[in-house]
Amino acid sequence: MDPHFHEWLNLAIRWVHMITGIAWIGASFYFVWLENNLNRVNPRTGLSGDLWAIHGGGIYHLEKYKLAPPQMPENLHWFKWEAYFTWITGMLLLAVVFYMNADLYLLRPDAGLTPVSGVALGVAALVAGWFIYDFLCDSALGKQPALLGGVIFVLLIAAAYGFSQVFSGRGAFIHVGAIIGTIMVGNVFRIIMPAQRALVKAIEEGREPDPVLPAKGLLRSRHNNYLTLPVLFIMISNHFPSTYGHAFNWAVLAALAVLSVLVRHYFNTRHDSNKFAWTLPVAALGMVALAFVTAPERKAVNAAAAPVATEAHAHAEQAAPVSSDDGIDSNQVFAMVQERCSVCHSSNPTHSAFATAPAGVMIDSPAQMQQLAARIYAQTVATQVMPLGNLTQMTPEERQLLGQWVDAGAQLDP
Numbered sequence: 001m002d003p004h005f006h007e008w009l010n011l012a013i014r015w016v017h018m019i020t021g022i023a024w025i026g027a028s029f030y031f032v033w034l035e036n037n038l039n040r041v042n043p044r045t046g047l048s049g050d051l052w053a054i055h056g057g058g059i060y061h062l063e064k065y066k067l068a069p070p071q072m073p074e075n076l077h078w079f080k081w082e083a084y085f086t087w088i089t090g091m092l093l094l095a096v097v098f099y100m101n102a103d104l105y106l107l108r109p110d111a112g113l114t115p116v117s118g119v120a121l122g123v124a125a126l127v128a129g130w131f132i133y134d135f136l137c138d139s140a141l142g143k144q145p146a147l148l149g150g151v152i153f154v155l156l157i158a159a160a161y162g163f164s165q166v167f168s169g170r171g172a173f174i175h176v177g178a179i180i181g182t183i184m185v186g187n188v189f190r191i192i193m194p195a196q197r198a199l200v201k202a203i204e205e206g207r208e209p210d211p212v213l214p215a216k217g218l219l220r221s222r223h224n225n226y227l228t229l230p231v232l233f234i235m236i237s238n239h240f241p242s243t244y245g246h247a248f249n250w251a252v253l254a255a256l257a258v259l260s261v262l263v264r265h266y267f268n269t270r271h272d273s274n275k276f277a278w279t280l281p282v283a284a285l286g287m288v289a290l291a292f293v294t295a296p297e298r299k300a301v302n303a304a305a306a307p308v309a310t311e312a313h314a315h316a317e318q319a320a321p322v323s324s325d326d327g328i329d330s331n332q333v334f335a336m337v338q339e340r341c342s343v344c345h346s347s348n349p350t351h352s353a354f355a356t357a358p359a360g361v362m363i364d365s366p367a368q369m370q371q372l373a374a375r376i377y378a379q380t381v382a383t384q385v386m387p388l389g390n391l392t393q394m395t396p397e398e399r400q401l402l403g404q405w406v407d408a409g410a411q412l413d414p
Contacts, residue, residue, distance in 0.1 A: 003355040010096050017089035021235070024082035025228055031079075032225060036271035038064055046070070068203040076200070080193055087185035094178055098122070098171055101353050109390040111166040121166070122175050125159065129179035130186045137219065145219065149226070153257070156180070160250035169244030169385055170237075173253060177234030180227050187220035225268065229260035242294045245383025255290055259283040296382030330413045333405045334366045337376070340392040351391075366412050373410035377403060 038049030050063040098106045099122070102115035111118070133152060141148040156176060163172035195217035202209040233256055237244055243252050262279040269276050343351045345361045363369050369376065379386040380394065381403040387394055 003353055006096070006100070006353070007355055010093070013089050013092045013096060017086065017093055020082050020085040020089060024086045025232070027079050027082060028225060028228060032268060034062065035064075036268070067209070068200075072200065072204055078193075078196070080188060083185050083188040087181055090178065090181050094122075094174065098174060104353055104389050104391060106167055106171040107389060108166060108168055113166055118166070122171075122178075125163075125175060126178055126182050129159070130182050133183050134186065134190070137216075137223075142216075142219065145222070149223070152223070153254075156257075157250060157254045160253050164250045168389065169241070169246075169249045169383075172249065173234050173237050173244045176253065177231050180231045180234070184224045184227055184231070187224055191220045192217045226261050226264050229264050230257040233257075233260060241379055241383040241385045242296075245379075245385035246294050252290065252294060255286065259286045262286075296378075328401070328405045328408055328411075330366060330405065330411060333402060334369055336398050336401065337363055337369055340387055340394040340398065341376075341380075343392055344388070370410050370412055373406050377406040381406070 034051060038051050040049040043049050044063075046065055046069070048064050048066045050061065053060045053062065099119045102118050106122070107113055107115065107118045113121070132155065136142070136148060136151060141151060156179065159179060160172055160176045163175050167175065191213075195213035198213050199209050234253075237253075243249065243256070246252050260283075262283045266276050266279040341363055343349065344354050345357050345363045347357065347362050347364055349355070349357055361372065361375070363372060363376075381399050384399065
């Protein structure tokens with residue numbers, strides 16, 4: 001596909017995905033807040049509580065029935081399409097960004113997988129993720145919510161670790177997010193909506209509703225609530241290579257998920273008491289700790305630890321040793337960056353996937369390279385997520401040379 005139209009296809013799908021995602025998550029957050037803030041003191045007959053609110057210049061009075069009103073309203077609003085379209089656009093985005101350019105975005109250079117097998121693995125993981133989750137919820141674990149939640153968390157992190165062995169950091173993160181998203185929309189489609197339809201039908205027919213389906217729906221809705229913040233982080237994680245590009249990216253993801261759940265738990269319970277107020281400062285301290293833990297060691301560029309493509313060692317001799325007398329030859333560094341990076345990061349990219357330089361980053365002159373030195377270091381030396389898929393086969397020695405040039409002050413030769 002023409003890279004210009006591919007970019008606009010990406011934009012259009014991502015835009016719709018963001019809009020529907022905000023609608024879905026916003027509705028979820030609002031109804032949790034509404035439930036937690038109902039006034040349950042001496043409610044009117046048939047009600048479990050009510051709430052007065054002001055917004056946008058108007059005053060609203062909301063009431064929640066214990067079961068249903070004496071007569072069902074003619075127009076009853078259902079909240080489902082936000083979830084469905086968020087998932088549909090998310091899957092389309094996964095295909096457009098990662099599956100159509102699997103060798104560039106999805107696979108690790110040393111994974112030993114073809115693009116087709118990588119895509120097949122990703123799709124199979126999404127299907128398996130839902131069925132494993134659904135089986136666990138319907139098993140005896142479903143009666144022990146805390147234990148069930150712990151098992152689900154461990155399995156998701158195990159999936160992150162497995163993905164990190166064959167997928168790029170971004171590919172691993174996005175597939176964990178896709179599994180979570182599939183679980184969440186599966187809960188809406190397979191459990192929550194059928195439970196709500198059964199409830200409405202029983203009321204209309206004057207029957208006693210079956211309590212089993214609403215109980216299952218409540219459990220799945222609670223899962224969706226706690227999974228929201230982790231999946232939101234994954235949606236923006238591609239902007240932060242210090243997370244997905246870290247050697248232990250799966251552990252970083254696990255830590256961020258725990259911190260997200262702590263924050264969500266506080267907002268879920270603050271109406272009852274402030275006994276979980278400690279979760280907010282703990283989450284904040286956890287973020288600070290992660291920032292320090294993931295910080296690269298600027299003076300210790302370990303060439304041996306770099307993930308390298310199979311043919312990369314054949315190019316090892318291209319990076320000349322650093323001169324002990326004259327310092328680092330910035331012209332040599334620039335020539336190396338041009339060879340390895342300007343395929344994409346140029347005013348006129350030569351890679352077929354890009355019509356313009358990704359993120360607008362162009363390295364067409366030594367001055368531009370000097371200006372971008374810190375970002376180049378972070379992407380190619382510290383996290384080594386660039387070049388994408390190591391498509392230009394940057395060698396460990398070249399990464400080491402680039403790191404030494406930045407550590408020496410990123411100076412240009414006169």
